[in-house]
Amino acid sequence: MLQDIPTTTLRESRACVLETERLTLRKPTLADVKAIARLANDRRIAENTRRLPHPYCQDDAIDFVRALAAGGRETVFLIEHSHKPIGMVGIDWRAETSAELGYWLGVDHWGQGFGTEAARAVIDYFFEEFDLDHLISGARVANPASRNILEKCGFQWSGVELHRFEALGSSTPVDCFRLSRSVWSSLKNWNQTTRRNT
Numbered sequence: 739m740l741q742d743i744p745t746t747t748l749r750e751s752r753a754c755v756l757e758t759e760r761l762t763l764r765k766p767t768l769a770d771v772k773a774i775a776r777l778a779n780d781r782r783i784a785e786n787t788r789r790l791p792h793p794y795c796q797d798d799a800i801d802f803v804r805a806l807a808a809g810g811r812e813t814v815f816l817i818e819h820s821h822k823p824i825g826m827v828g829i830d831w832r833a834e835t836s837a838e839l840g841y842w843l844g845v846d847h848w849g850q851g852f853g854t855e856a857a858r859a860v861i862d863y864f865f866e867e868f869d870l871d872h873l874i875s876g877a878r879v880a881n882p883a884s885r886n887i888l889e890k891c892g893f894q895w896s897g898v899e900l901h902r903f904e905a906l907g908s909s910t911p912v913d914c915f916r917l918s919r920s921v922w923s924s925l926k927n928w929n930q931t932t933r934r935n936t
């Protein structure tokens with residue numbers, strides 16, 4: 739029975755490539771560590787993501803990719819545009835039944851809708867692949883761009899929590915969001931209305 743398969747095995751066996759209109763999302767490998775370190779080594783990214791250290795060096799990227807390969811608790815996709823890495827998006831399996839969406843993009847790639855496009859791809863992947871009824875995410879209260887992405891994807895605000903951010907070395911308020919399967923499914927099925935003037 740599906741429930742008898744350990745969750746880690748299930749997650750690993752489903753590693754795949756996701757294609758969107760402009761982006762390719764795939765599993766990062768050791769060949770990507772230079773690019774990952776170059777993109778991630780920016781305080782503006784680290785201060786908005788919980789666990790990214792700053793400065794971020796190649797060894798951090800190597801440890802990260804190795805942990806993923808060893809079957810860590812995250813399902814992560816490298817985001818590529820025109821065959822070049824531009825950022826990362828993934829799901830952190832906080833517990834067997836709790837999954838959290840996270841993402842970051844290299845600063846040069848902000849403001850072009852890539853964050854929303856990548857988030858949508860992973861949200862679809864999550865609800866299509868896993869039998870869970872909701873996905874959570876969060877954005878620092880001082881991070882309107884991320885909040886905007888979550889709201890555009892159908893996430894609903896669920897409260898504010900204090901979370902520790904590694905690069906800040908302290909805790910800061912985070913707006914928490916939740917996307918239920920029913921809202922996702924409703925958005926996916928919201929077909930266009932045909933208007934006839936009478």
Ligand SMILES: CC(C)(COP(=O)(O)OP(=O)(O)OC[C@H]1O[C@@H](n2cnc3c(N)ncnc32)[C@H](O)[C@@H]1OP(=O)(O)O)[C@@H](O)C(=O)NCCC(=O)NCCS
Pocket residue numbers: 782783784786787839840841842843844847848849850851852853854855876877878881882883884886887
């Ligand atoms: C958050 C992040 C991924 C956004 O990526 P992006 O590709 O620029 O995002 P998009 O272009 O898809 O959408 C951002 C939305 O926020 C809006 N936005 C951007 N900056 C804003 C600001 N300062 N105030 C209000 N809205 C803002 C944009 O206009 C856009 O909305 P629109 O499509 O309605 O115009 C990127 O800024 C990033 O990597 N930040 C650092 C890491 C991070 O914050 N990760 C999220 C934590 S989980």
